[in-house]
Amino acid sequence: xxxxxxxxxxxxxxxxxxxxxxxxxxxxxxxxxxxxxxxxxxxxxxxxxxxxxxxxxxxxxxxxxxxxxxxxxxxxxxxxxxxxxxxxxxxxxxxxxxxxxxxxxxxxxxxxxxxxxxxxxxxxxxxxxxxxxxxxxxxxxxxxxxxxxxxxxxxxxxxxxxxxxxxxxxxxxxxxxxxxxxxxxxxxxxxxxxxxxxxxxxxxxxxxxxxxxxxxxxxxxxxxxxxxxxxxxxxxxxxxxxxxxxxxxxxxxxxxxxxxxxxxxxxxxxxxxxxxxxxxxxxxxxxxxxxxxxxxxxxxxxxxxxxxxxxxxxxxxxxxxxxxxxxxxxxxxxxxxxxxxx
Amino acid sequence: xxxxxxxxxxxxxxxxxxxxxxxxxxxxxxxxxxxxxxxxxxxxxxxxxxxxxxxxxxxxxxxxxxxxxxxxxxxxxxxxxxxxxxxxxxxxxxxxxxxxxxxxxxxxxxxxxxxxxxxxxxxxxxxx
Numbered sequence: 372x373x374x375x376x377x378x379x380x381x382x383x384x385x386x387x388x389x390x391x392x393x394x395x396x397x398x399x400x401x402x403x404x405x406x407x408x409x410x411x412x413x414x415x416x417x418x419x420x421x422x423x424x425x426x427x428x429x430x431x432x433x434x435x436x437x438x439x440x441x442x443x444x445x446x447x448x449x450x451x452x453x454x455x456x457x458x459x460x461x462x463x464x465x466x467x468x469x470x471x472x473x474x475x476x477x478x479x480x481x482x483x484x485x486x487x488x489x490x491x492x493x494x495x496x497x498x499x500x501x502x503x504x505x506x507x508x509x510x511x512x513x514x515x516x517x518x519x520x521x522x523x524x525x526x527x528x529x530x531x532x533x534x535x536x537x538x539x540x541x542x543x544x545x546x547x548x549x550x551x552x553x554x555x556x557x558x559x560x561x562x563x564x565x566x567x568x569x570x571x572x573x574x575x576x577x578x579x580x581x582x583x584x585x586x587x588x589x590x591x592x593x594x595x596x597x598x599x600x601x602x603x604x605x606x607x608x609x610x611x612x613x614x615x616x617x618x619x620x621x622x623x624x625x626x627x628x629x630x631x632x633x634x635x636x637x638x639x640x641x642x643x644x645x646x647x648x649x650x651x652x653x654x655x656x657x658x659x660x661x662x663x664x665x666x667x668x669x670x671x672x673x674x675x676x677x678x679x680x681x682x683x684x685x686x687x688x689x690x691x692x693x694x695x696x697x698x699x700x701x702x703x704x705x706x707x708x709x710x711x712x713x
Numbered sequence: 714x715x716x717x718x719x720x721x722x723x724x725x726x727x728x729x730x731x732x733x734x735x736x737x738x739x740x741x742x743x744x745x746x747x748x749x750x751x752x753x754x755x756x757x758x759x760x761x762x763x764x765x766x767x768x769x770x771x772x773x774x775x776x777x778x779x780x781x782x783x784x785x786x787x788x789x790x791x792x793x794x795x796x797x798x799x800x801x802x803x804x805x806x807x808x809x810x811x812x813x814x815x816x817x818x819x820x821x822x823x824x825x826x827x828x829x830x831x832x833x834x835x836x837x838x839x840x841x
Contacts, residue, residue: 483817490807490818496777497804499718500725501797516805521822535805550822557820570817590816590824612838617823619835669826673834 373432375705379425382702386418391581395588401675403683404595406691408565411585411592413695415572418581419476421702423469428706430466433457439710479575480568487567491526498524502533508551510558513539519617523554525563532558538617546613549605556600562593591668598672611676618669720770723747725779729797734783734790737767 391414394400400407428438434448434457435441445466447453458466502512511532514520519538524531532554534547542550557563569589573582601610683691727743728735735743741764771791774780779800783790795803807815811825826834 483814486814487817490814494804494807494819497800500722500779501801501804514801514804516801518805518809520805520808522808522819524819533808553822554820562820563817566817566820570814574814593820614823615834615838618826619831619838668824669834670830673837 375709376425376429376432379421379428379702379705383418383421383425386414386421386698387579387581390414391584395584398680399683399687400588400592401595401671402680403688403691404592404599406683406688408589408592408596410691410695411569411588412565413698414581415569415585417698417702419572420699420706423473424702424706426465426469426472430458430462430464430469433459433462437710438706476572476575480571483571483574484567487570491524494524495526495529495531498531498533505534507547508532511551518620521550521554521617523557525558525561530558541616542613543609545605545609546616549601549610549613550617552604553597553601553610556597557593560593560596560600562597565589565593587667591671594668594672595675598676607676607679611673614669614673614676717770717773720744720766721774724767724770724774725793725797728780728791728793734792736788736790737764737771738788740771740791741767 394407394410394414424438428441431438431441431445434444444453444457448455448458498512498514502514505511505513510530511534513534513536516535517537518535519541520533520535521538522533524533532551534550538550539547566589569582569586573586576582598610682688723744724740727740727747741762744762744767771780771782775782775791779794780791781794783792808819808821809825816824
């Protein structure tokens, strides 16, 4: 029982600090974003579970040999006024901390959901008055604004993709299809649920390295996943061009107009890393500490498209998946198995 | 009969286009003319639009903070709180701004990039 709390504490610390830092520096997630996404979820869940579990097990140590008998003992104290003398100050402290942390996590999750939903509702209300339904695609509206802007607003059946006039003017039809398919991928794969969970996780424990790194990684991975969906129907060159036009802002519209006359052949050639050695990658592979999260995302997206690396081998992906499953199984087993054996 | 959502949109369009406060009666008449002008089946029903329906729509819009009432005078005169352009700017500010939870509220095709990165991407665009 006693060693269980130490093992869980070690696991919590490892998952809160070194593991996320190593994972955020690794380059393989760009090769298999889906696998990496599962691993981040496992790290967050196992981290939270072992944090709470370590304190709970330590606090219950004097009144039970395992979690189950300990909780039973605690229930006797709380509900039936059994003597509490067995619990010392630090045990009570750990139990209170475990309860507070659990409540804090659940409360932050709900509060974040409420705030996000309120903002989305307000946004949808204004869109209903300001934007016109698109003629090109379902569940898509167009808002009159000069900057090239595209985004999706999740909300179940009321999910909507919003495009600006500026975007429609700047993009060729194929590029527009790439943008739409990218945004639809976000909606179809329910990425907003991941964004919500990791935003709440960071909101709850902002000082923990893992929460910031996890949120940044997830933000970036969902963009890669959506890009991969767009690549199924549109060419790599089309997608890169759409990204470059939208990212280069209002003046991007003019640049788009100037290059619109070029043939598809030259665009396809440009997608090959060897076609313009140096230029793109010199500029793009310089994410320093000062670069904000979303900028780093855009840069890693483009360099991933410019110099694609093969998907992670099946064996490696299997290994990561097994690791993720193990991450969840270990704290769960540490908490429950001693009770089942004892 | 058009849905409340469509009516809200039509009323806001009138208020935004009119630039001045209007009573529910005036709005009802203008709504009837605009739907009639379209000359379709809906136009026929548009004539039967009740003033109370317009008042319902106006109070919904007032609750949403889009419309305000001039008090002290009867019948009440309604006007838009801000222009269509201001509301669009408000939305775009929400989309393009850097509020901490923006990323969870909506997913943009491209996040914010710094000037130098935009420049790099523009150069890349020139090469494509």
